[in-house]
Amino acid sequence: xxxxxxxxxxxxxxxxxxxxxxxxxxxxxxxxxxxxxxxxxxxxxxxxxxxxxxxxxxxxxxxxxxxxxxxxxxxxxxxxxxxxxxxxxxxxxxxxxxxxxxxxxxxxxxxxxxxxxxxxxxxxxxxxxxxxxxxxxxxxxxxxxxxxxxxxxxxxxxxxxxxxxxxxxxxxxxxxxxxxxxxxxxxxxxxxxxxxxxxxxxxxxxxxxxxxxxxxxxxxxxxxxxxxxxxxxxxxxxxxxxxxxxxxxxxxxxxxxxxxxxxxxxxxxxxxxxxxxxxxxxxxxxxxxx
Amino acid sequence: xxxxxxxxxxxxxxxxxxxxxxxxxxxxxxxxxxxxxxxxxxxxxxxxxxxxxxxxxxxxxxxxxxxxxxxxxxxxxxxxxxxxxxxxxxxxxxxxxxxxxxxxxxxxxxxxxxxxxxxxxxxxxxxxxxxxxxxxxxxxxxxxxxxxxxxxxxxxxxxxxxxxxxxxxxxxxxxxxxxxxxxxxxxxxxxxxxxxxxxxxxxxxxxxxxxxxxxxxxxxxxxxxxxxxxxxxxxxxxxxxxxxxxxxxxxxxxxxxxxxxxx
Numbered sequence: 001x002x003x004x005x006x007x008x009x010x011x012x013x014x015x016x017x018x019x020x021x022x023x024x025x026x027x028x029x030x031x032x033x034x035x036x037x038x039x040x041x042x043x044x045x046x047x048x049x050x051x052x053x054x055x056x057x058x059x060x061x062x063x064x065x066x067x068x069x070x071x072x073x074x075x076x077x078x079x080x081x082x083x084x085x086x087x088x089x090x091x092x093x094x095x096x097x098x099x100x101x102x103x104x105x106x107x108x109x110x111x112x113x114x115x116x117x118x119x120x121x122x123x124x125x126x127x128x129x130x131x132x133x134x135x136x137x138x139x140x141x142x143x144x145x146x147x148x149x150x151x152x153x154x155x156x157x158x159x160x161x162x163x164x165x166x167x168x169x170x171x172x173x174x175x176x177x178x179x180x181x182x183x184x185x186x187x188x189x190x191x192x193x194x195x196x197x198x199x200x201x202x203x204x205x206x207x208x209x210x211x212x213x214x215x216x217x218x219x220x221x222x223x224x225x226x227x228x229x230x231x232x233x234x235x236x237x238x239x240x241x242x243x244x245x246x247x248x249x250x251x252x253x254x255x256x257x258x259x260x261x262x263x264x265x266x267x268x269x270x271x272x273x274x275x276x277x278x279x280x281x282x283x284x285x286x287x288x289x290x
Numbered sequence: 291x292x293x294x295x296x297x298x299x300x301x302x303x304x305x306x307x308x309x310x311x312x313x314x315x316x317x318x319x320x321x322x323x324x325x326x327x328x329x330x331x332x333x334x335x336x337x338x339x340x341x342x343x344x345x346x347x348x349x350x351x352x353x354x355x356x357x358x359x360x361x362x363x364x365x366x367x368x369x370x371x372x373x374x375x376x377x378x379x380x381x382x383x384x385x386x387x388x389x390x391x392x393x394x395x396x397x398x399x400x401x402x403x404x405x406x407x408x409x410x411x412x413x414x415x416x417x418x419x420x421x422x423x424x425x426x427x428x429x430x431x432x433x434x435x436x437x438x439x440x441x442x443x444x445x446x447x448x449x450x451x452x453x454x455x456x457x458x459x460x461x462x463x464x465x466x467x468x469x470x471x472x473x474x475x476x477x478x479x480x481x482x483x484x485x486x487x488x489x490x491x492x493x494x495x496x497x498x499x500x501x502x503x504x505x506x507x508x509x510x511x512x513x514x515x516x517x518x519x520x521x522x523x524x525x526x527x528x529x530x531x532x533x534x535x536x537x538x539x540x541x542x543x544x545x546x547x548x549x550x551x552x553x
Contacts, residue, residue: 230402
């Protein structure tokens with residue numbers, strides 16, 4: 001069984017895995033510009049390669065796509081899809097923002113929750129959706145994640161969570177801040193029962209989500225290049241009036257400073273998470289953890 | 291009173307004439323001994339913490355301190371804690387748990403500091419650890435927001451059994467200026483943002499985020515501190531009645547019920 005793969009930087013074009021060949025597609029084929037290497041990458045190449053550019057850049061992907069990349073086909077049982085935001089404070093423009101977010105993301109809320117198998121390992125799973133108001137956390141997101149940990153506690157199962165977020169959803173005021181405490185308390189109970197929570201931080205994970213459940217995993221993985229921080233880089237530049245160095249708040253920076261366990265490439269994420277789940281299933285001398 | 295706008299409260303909460311975190315410590319406790327440092331990196335002067343007596347009862351007290359004059363404010367980073375401040379607070383909470391004494395927190399911060407060092411040393415992780423640990427801490431926790439309750443930086447000391455606010459304190463997920471500049475690209479509309487954010491003590495009480503509003507009658511005078519102390523002492527007597535399991539269960543439910551969503 002392979003060890004967890006740390007980010008391996010390709011040193012030449014051969015190591016990129018035939019980049020020239022891959023990039024010479026049909027001329028009429030739609031492409032997407034890579035924000036890292038600034039090359040046009042054929043969509044067909046991205047689809048076949050988990051939306052990772054030959055240069056190693058991990059494109060942001062939708063929650064559903066990530067779900068397909070991570071769970072065993074047909075094993076996902078979605079939960080609490082009907083828990084959605086309410087504009088309790090009558091906050092200016094919030095209703096409209098919600099309507100747009102639902103339309104753009106095609107999701108009812110900013111997190112997808114459910115039960116699934118990953119390489120045969122049963123777990124509860126949440127995946128945040130950045131197309132929905134940059135996956136900000138309001139009451140509905142907090143409630144769905146809290147319930148997920150409560151179900152997992154009840155069933156004695158681990159939780160795997162993929163985070164992406166701009167932070168607390170300010171349109172819900174102070175109640176959105178309280179979701180940080182609510183989710184943390186549920187994670188604490190789940191943890192006290194000896195159950196595993198594996199957090200996977202993806203680009204970008206910031207604000208109140210970083211300051212709560214993203215950083216509360218027993219195991220914390222991150223995708224290469226993911227921006228992970230409490231304050232956003234723009235806020236820091238404004239506060240300190242200093243330019244930030246290259247690579248600041250990227251996954252590699254957090255690894256170096258000791259805040260994530262490992263950086264895992266998207267193509268190896270499923271097998272790595274499965275391996276971690278498996279190791280935790282066989283605690284206590286090979287007996288299944290009940 | 292009813293003509294006071296939300297932004298008036300914001301200004302009042304920020305006024306440098308208000309008592310500081312350390313004033314509450316000296317006003318309420320006797321025999322206070324300050325404890326420094328997070329035992330890992332450094333001592334964050336934005337958080338003053340230690341042990342003392344409230345009457346005959348030993349307590350651990352943690353206060354965010356903005357500083358009294360220009361020099362002190364710089365030294366205390368204007369009450370914006372770094373990760374080591376939250377870690378010092380957590381260290382003292384665990385110490386309180388070991389010696390079975392309650393924890394009293396006084397919160398007054400515009401927010402956890404946003405800077406290079408704070409990120410490098412894991413501001414998000416430090417606050418997250420506090421939320422996680424405080425939700426299971428086996429001794430009573432009372433938190434009083436005495437001025438600004440700025441977002442995660444305030445919540446990092448506010449996962450408590452009772453959360454109270456002073457009449458003119460505020461508790462908000464984002465500063466009204468920050469909110470206005472995101473929403474309308476115009477920080478000068480903070481007034482309007484303050485209204486929308488529902489950040490006053492009255493709002494927090496209505497929303498079920500706090501249990502009590504403490505009046506600011508004679509603010510900063512000995513009689514004021516005596517009144518605050520009496521409130522805390524009475525509440526601790528109530529909390530003494532609970533078993534650890536009941537205490538933790540009630541703390542869980544306190545936060546569990548927060549949230550408005552459709553289903």
